[in-house]
Amino acid sequence: MLDHLVKHVQRHASRNPNCIPLLSKIDENIRKMKGYFVYSKCREPFGSIVHNDLWTNNMLIKYGNGKPTDVAFVDFQVLRYGSPARDVLFFLYSSVHLDVLQTELDDLIKFYHSELVNMIKLLRCDVSLFSYEAFLEEMKIAAEETEFCHQMFMLTPLYTIQGKAIDLSEWEPTNIAPENEEILDSRYYDRLHFVILDFAKRKWI
Template identity: 35%
Template sequence: MLLLQCIINYFQVHYYSFFKVHQRFPEHITSNTNMVETIKNLPELLKNTLVDSKIKSVEIKRLTAPGENYGSLMLKLDVTLKSNSGHEEKLQLVAKKIPVDELFKTSFNIQVTFKNEVAMYETVVPILQNFQRENGVQEVINCFPKYYGSRINLNNSDVVDENAILILENLVASGYKNIDRTVGFNLDSIKLILKDLAELHAVPIALKLKKPNSFEPLKKHCHDFEFSAELHQMFWETTREIIKENEHCAKLLDKINLITEVDRPKVKEPFATLVHYDLWCNNSMQKFSHDVAVQNKFLDFQFLAYGSPASDLFFLLWTSVQLEVLENYFEDLLVHYHNHFIKTLKTLGCDTKPFCYEHFLYEIKEQCVFEVGHTLHFIFFVVNGKKDRTEDIKFPDDIDKIKNEVTLRAKQQVWLMLQDCEKRGWLYESKN
């Protein structure tokens, strides 16, 4: 019964978002705009912004925005401020609240995940930025939406309730957008994103090495969520059938099979750092100039964890980058990430010998024990999941329906991933 509940929770977190929620909220469509929403004690939430201003008017709408976490209630929040001198300013914000549905509250473990995401913006980001400034860095890490305020309740308890809220910059209003998940990032976009990701991973490592007493408290905000390998079994037979469609990959099944039978590797030093653990194209947004990505923001830190940077990197590349880019530039992208990772550590005065490229590749190899199985299922059944679904999907009855919807691009992406991992020695022989 426990395993069944774990499986249900896992698919509610990821797969359910695409298989069912799109029935109500198609991608990029604003919905429920006529429903009345209120936010209690809004001036208190925005107190750091209301230094010499007062709130003149507030407009709140429900929305489904690019980059949204479907396990939350997202509100478009437009606030007009009026200063003491009479000057008016409009703040375009997004308010993130806990899901209304009790099932989602349980599935997303809001008592942990909501607190962790609030802590990321309220505590972790300022500490990382201040650490960089202390070390003479002028352009500190800035791959996050601007934070305006948050709370977990109105009664000063430790319980997340219906008054919990996180208020951030409205990235859409600031000119950011998601790319199409079924297309993926082009070369220029992913290089921009990897530069930010390398910094996001390296700055906490530098803080850990140089100021361990400042870093250690941050770990309490990390979400210790581990996917049991058993969760993959629901889709494993379908996955095997798809893999066997490729003659070369069919020969690798024994190695891939082991991957579905292991848990996520234990955290190891020195690479252990703060990681996103759900980093794919829908959890980042970019601003474009003449069709070229010029700025990037990462979103949805509810699974913030203390783990391997290789986990984020592998998952992001294989779930979210165009097939042609992976075919021709995968090694270049690894080098690009690592170069910026090392550059960041050097800027912060760290010894980079333990983080050499050889050790970095071995770190990726160790994570592949879990990440290959995790990633291939995500590619098949989430990234390339059917858009704008109008009917419910029931597991496991509709597995064949889902299999028939797996696109050729998704298959080719997984086949390429498996062959590349085999070539690099990142797949492991089965011990069965």
């Protein structure tokens, strides 16, 4: 499956000339998927309950008067004790509109960190270990360890055109990277190129 996925991603990454120098890094980092569910020792102080598949399809949003008033998370099949940076990274790069990511990603990361610190303060815990710099390091480690391969693995199902998905009873590992490109929404390619180039710019791959 990983061989198939690497070839698929490299082929589509090559559509953007800026991604071509990164093809070997794409290969190296996708293959980290083998260790995605390895329960390594969690780094403190950021250890917390991690959803591990946090994107919009696993969120229920309640509206009142046309505005969101509450949110609930569902589908905790791969819940684990780990780094919250995993959930933050996967949600941002899989679910936020691309034009927002291109202009406001750093602000969103800062906003999350600020809210995290505020919550820790409410719990009357010491926040001195939760600096922004420490959180950025946590993001880097999570990106390198799991979240690049997670993104590459999930972009195909996320961008399969509605009604074109293969029934789970017929699904095989090679379907993670379909040969029939007509089932992919055209936005797949822009998202793929952005994720690769942004991870590289931040030295996460």
